[in-house]
Amino acid sequence: MREWAQHSVDEAGGRATVTITGPLTVASVGKLDPALREMDDESVQFVDLSGAGRVDTVGAWIVYRFARDHHAEIIGGSEQAEVLLDAVERAESSARIKPERPRTVKRVVEHVGELVVQFVMGVRRNIGFLGMVMMAMGNLLMHPRRFRMKALVRQMELVGVSSLPIIGLMSFLIGIVIAQQGAVQLQQFGAETLTINLVGRITLRELGVLMTAIMVAGRSGSAFAAQLGTMNLTEEIDAMRTIGVSPAEALIIPRILAAVLMMPLLGFYACVMAVIGGAVVGDILLDIPFLTFLARIQEVVPTYDFWVGTVKAPVFGIIIAMSGCYQGMQVKGNAEEVGLRTTMAVVQAIFLVIVLDAFFAVFFTQVGWA
Structure with missing residues (x-):
């Protein structure tokens, strides 16, 4: 059974002694x-440790x-107790446990400044990463056997x-x-017959490629970041550099090319599946034969709608692959960083895809492909 430390108070001649045992x-x-904290006796003069046992x-x-707190003297302590009491007395500090909170205006300005610096440094690192990839591509063009x-x-x-499967079902x-x-x-x-126009144009021109890009960003972009991030943590990438293998040539460029080559095909596949889904609804609800x-669809959808989606697809592929690979290569420290960078890769890729899609919408409208 556990033995608890206890205390008792002995008063004599207007002076009190707190005796601690156990x-x-x-x-x-x-x-x-808690018992000592609640004691509010100003007459305490001594703290007797003669009955105390082991002390930590x-x-x-x-x-x-x-x-x-009571300006009392400690008596009767063992040699071990005296050593520890002396140590805690020397370790006592009057410094603040928590730093003083800066004023609101100063905190806001500092936070905004940190965000601006982080943004500038992020842009700089992204440009450096792009330059590294371009140099690696140039080396491969000069040495295609590699x-x-x-x-x-x-x-x-x-x-x-x-x-x-997932893109087909989603589309x-x-x-x-x-x-x-x-x-x-x-x-x-x-x-209601204009439903054909609606389905055909919106899927071929916008939603087919856009939803495919979002799905690829969440599926493949995150995989790129997690794979490269884990390789960074396990020092596999450092080992590749040590033996003379370029990580950009071996790991990054194949992923970027795969995303660029597959995005147009996946976008077209998504458009076909979306049109088939619309045709099923037309057959069931609108009595339009499948x-x-x-x-x-072939009559009401202009050919340039197909080309608009096809042109955007490889650009989205580059953005997704670059974001995933870049964030994966930035992993340092611990496994938590892998999850953080993977999330950042998906968010960054989806954000840039939507921004570029808006830019493409304005651009193609200006050139008459509306």
Whole structure:
């Protein structure tokens, strides 16, 4: 059974002595500490430790603090207790436990300044990373035998072939939603047949490629960051540099090329699945035969809508792959950094994809492809 430290008060001649018995260790002072804190007796002159057992640093600090607060003298302590009491007395400091909180204006200005500096340094590092990739591509062009075709094919499988089921299902459902919601609204004007135009143009021009890019960013962009980040932590990338293998040539360029090559194909596949989803809704809700819906798509959708989506796809692929690889190469320190950089890669890629999509929308409108 656990033995607790206890105290008693002996008063004589207007002076009080607090006698402490039992072990003064972290496991036994749980009841003694609050009892001493509540004691408010100004007549305490001595703290008697002659009945105390084993003492550790916690017990010595509790006794020393009580004696200090009541201006009492500690008597009867063992040699071990005296050593620990002397140590905690010398370790006492009057410094603030928490630093003084700066004023609100100063804190806001400092925080904004830190964000600006981080942004500038991030832009600088991104530009440096882009330069490294371009130099590696130049080296591969000069020495094509160093290009790792097997790594490229493997990444094309991971980025493209493995993502066909989820992208196909997502695009099919998006086509269903667009057709169903569009039909409900257009029926108010007796123009439900224009659902074909709506599904065809919005999927081929915008949503097909955009949703594919978002899905690839969440699936492959995060994988790039996690893979390279883990290799950084395990020092595999440093080992590659040591034996004369360029990490950019072996790891980064195959991933970038795979994303660039597969994005147009995945975007086209997503558009086809979305149109099929719209055709299913047209057949069920609008009494438009399935094959008629598909044939009508060819008539109402301009060819340049297809080219608009096709042009955007490889650019989105570059953005996604560069963001994932860059964040993965920035991992340092610990495993928590891998998760943080992976999240940053996905957020950065999706943000840049949406910004570029808006830019492309304005650009193609200005050149007459609206």
